[in-house]
Amino acid sequence: MPSLTQLEASGRGTVLRVRSYQVDLDLTTGDEMFRSTTEIVFDANSGDGGTFLDVRPRELLSVTLNGRELDVAALHDGRFPLTGLAERNEIVVVADMAYSRECEGLHRYTDPADGRVYLYAFVYIDNAPRIFACFDQPDLKAPFTFGVTVPDEDWQVLGNAPATSLGAGRWRLDETAPLATYLTTLVAGPYESFHTEHGGVPLGLHCRASLAEGLKDDIKEVFEVTGQCLDEYRRLFGVPYPFGKFDQVFVPEFSVLSLDHPGCVLLRELYLFGSAVPASERETRAVVIAHGLSLMWLAGLVTNTWWDDLWLGQAFADYMAHRVTSDVTRFSGPLTTFAVRRKAQGYVADQRPSTHPVSLAGPDVRTVLLELDRISYFKGSSVLRQLAARVGTPALREGLRTYFTRHAYGTATFGDFLAALSEATGTDLTEWARVWFGTCDVGTLTSEITVTDGVISAAAVRQDVPAAHPVTRPHTLDVGCYGDESTTTRVVIDGERTELPQLIGLPEPKFVLLNDGDLTYAKIRFDERSRAALPEFLPRLSPVNRAMVWCALLLAVQDGAYPAADHLDLVTGMLAVEPEPSIVVEVLEQARADVADRFLSPESRPAALDRIAGALRDRMADVVPTDEIWLCLCRGLVEFSADVGELRGWLDGTRLPAGLVLDADLAWRTRYRLAVLGGLTEDEITAAHRADPSTRGAQFAAKCRAARPDPAAKSAAWDAIVGDTSVSSYGLWAMAEGFWQPEQAELTDGYVARFFAEMPAAAKLRGDLVLDVLVRFLYPRYAASPETLRLAGELLARSDVELPLRRRVADFTGDLRRAVAARAHGAV
Template sequence: MPSLTRVEATARGATITVESYQVDIDLTGGGDLFRSRVEIRFRATPGAATFAEIKPHTLLGVRLNDRDLDPGVLADNRLPLSDLEADNTLVVEAEMAYSNTGEGMHRFVDPADGETYLYAVTFLDNVQRIFAAFDQPDLKASFVLAVTAPPEWTVVGNAELTANPAPGRWEFAPTAPLATYFFSLIAGPYHVRQAEHDGVPLGIYCRRSLAEHLDADAEEIFTVTRQCLDRFHELFTERYPFGKYDQAFVPEFNAGAMENPGIVTFRDDYVFRSAVTDTQRELRATTIAHEMAHMWFGDLVTMRWWDDLWLNESFAEYLGTRVTAEATRFDQAWTTFAMRRKAWGYAADQRPSTHPVAPEEVADAEEGLLNFDGISYAKGASVLRQLVAWLGDEAFLAGLNAHFAAHRFGNATLADLLASLSTASARSELASPAVASNDG
């Protein structure tokens, strides 16, 4: 299936503005399939044409405004939409396939007790494996989720639960504007521990067979979460912007963690089953801080296109290490960064596949994944740490807070960030095109 190109994304972004997604997911069917229905409200240039993306098992129905469209028009993952009006409603119903590859709606049956656990993975362009969407990072919109599932399950989404109108039915509040790759949920007989800090509800989740191990470490996980939240509130003028803060430790997760607003997902290797070293506990703490940093840099203000993926990760790497060292008992986190993370960056930089920290061009979404390495994380974080030393911490934080205020719940680029830092620090050379396109 074709990967969305930057040219296509730019053209679509100039044609439409997405207002909301009303998502209804039915997880009660059993077997390998689930059903989804989405109602998308969006504005468009009258008479224009565009496309939405979906990767269904079976496309059941498509309705654009007052017209039923033939499901047979779906070509690969693209659903063409023509003769758009100024205000549009697209309704798409489909049977979707569960995944066991960490893409879309991942389904895991625990061999310990036979229980089924689900979680949604929408990064980088996998929301279309769950429901139809305009799947690019700069078409942010509010999501309203409803889920039908076995009544004995727990279901958690990005936003607060507002109602259980009937057994097995969960309805959630509208989210703040989110990029499509941040939509997520967990569903299953998850074990939960809950707390609260500074007005923010906190939750941690894992499968039942790991409950005793999560319980043993719950206070440490909550303590690190509280300490990091307090430190970010000291650094940033914007408070945590997404209501509740849940952290779910899920099985067979491809990455270390994912910064879904309101429901961060972690690989459940971080639920320790035996005695571990403090180095492993420090890694869990820096991962918690890394994902929390993304709530501001990545989630509140999101990259416009995947060429700034490095900036997203480098900032979280830098801020996650910094906040861990400043706020938690793991005050040697920068030493660990120097010994382990920078070594990862050095190794990546010595290979034939080395590349600039800031790529000159990312032609399509798939190409964005090629830069997911020690250069984009550790080398980029090292560059940012030097930038902070050069600017001074006060100017850096002033510029970063101005950046958040200017692009709140929107999208921005490296050039936008440098402009904010330039103004805050009175260093005009930061805003030059050469700086914005060169990794130094």
């Protein structure tokens, strides 16, 4: 089906003004389909030219325009043509719509724990027409009213506006403020609910009944974080919360982390903790809550006119979420976690073949959506942090207040945002914005320090830029000079080389840290003096700076500029002293999944993992189980240990470290590692799944089966991944995640060629969101050889490879090429 182009949307937007939607959904018509009736009132100023309606039904039953029946056979590729329009029009569309299992429309899920059914609308971009007929583009905002018929009395209905039960399975949702179609949602089922109020705003938390006990322990924390962020956004934005209530619903089989509809945010059940978790995971949940709440203003109150400005709300929400959570909640580490994890993901994405500016561009919705990625979120967030460093928080706040007040309940462009900010700062930011938001890739900053007689006699910063994207950017940043005396100096650099006279005369530093405080977006390289001093000075730095240094080192490994073995040695030393759980968690994950598994030579990997496992055991012996870092260390040991006897002892309780409680989550993690090592049988997986039939238990069981070093298990997993469309998205991802293992390179070698041969056909069976995650897991990322690169080149040369698969394969092949080069040049 065609993807809406910007030209088409612009043409339709000039013809139509949508006044209202009334949507009625009958959810009692069976397990496969539901009945959707939509009444739209709209004005048209050019009836002769005509336009089209978006609707993607299983079966279109009737279309009535101004009392006139239209031929349903006119529907083609999700578009129904409309001609002969009056100045004021009313159209009624009745259709049977299909339920989804891949988060494309109205998602239907049956809970394996109790057999109860749960529904939620995954509308997002391009999916509203799978639920109701509409003019599906963001600038045609209109009020919505929903009526819903449900099959059971214990069901409730939630949506953007308050819902009222009318009895006999009927519900009505109040009329909303004007909304874009992609910001509507509906939730229905026997959800367990908890309520409170904060500052006059009704708050709700909802989840599946079988998971309600896990939520009860966290109700106070979630409501507290929500209230704290609500107050801070009201203060910063100068506009009260713009919708009548705020519900947060944990929903099953969710393809994204959250969807932030006005008044009703959907959250992944990943953030509904049924087992003990490190404080870093609670911190992440707080950030996700803050992200969703900020979008009540940044997308709901003021909506992007076209999809190419969708990035602005998401980037700003990410920036605000990390900042506000750090400022007003009990979690002090979001900026640290961002520096070590999310920003690293932005840097990686920005160096791939599909790199693009933060600001999006594309001729149609699908192309723009494919570019809404870690660059949009994490680089965008980083650039906004740099903007705040440049203009100052007061000016930024004043610009936001102007923007929200001027465009409330309407739509706006990035140009409108920039105009408001320029007014607040008294500075034309157009060129600055063009260089930062309108260009791609990342530059590298290196300090050049000359010392004479114990003091700095000359200082400069060199800015190197990629040849493919030779754009130098202005940076407002701090330079930290660490030694017997330590100083931090604010500087502004621009061009290929910037002299730093502010540093002349300072005592000789032993360690120089560019971008101290992580204010800008750039790769950082250490001079020889600083690189040698890393083991001494890294533990002395602030948490944000330690996180930033670890990010810089990871990027250097990926560039072949820092040996993977040296990185892992530094990780081993870090484990003895690092107090921040988020740094321990993220650095261990990077050390295992990136450095050891992909960039270190396979011959060196077992010994390196063993050294880190030993360091983890040593630290665990020195930490009390009540310490927040304890669980991080335990999980890390499971990932790095190759001792089957040790891990079996954890499962049967004979070798559990003193004070460790092996709850369901940690038990599954242990089983998964044992499955990889050949220490877990199919019967044991089946028994564990039978004892834990939850969604998470099913996912772990699928991942364990795919991870077993058994030819039959690999064959069964592969056939299901590439050909079984009955498998849910979560089951699909679990099998793909477990399939490739560095320990099993010989066993899976034959599947490398099969991936490149079979994925084009397999990709056609999946939607773009599901495919994106599938390819990330299923790409043969450990097969770092010229032969894999050759096979990838053959796939990319094929004419039948569609854009979503082509982009992802090209990106992951770019990542693999870095690993091949690093190994070939001995940087291991």
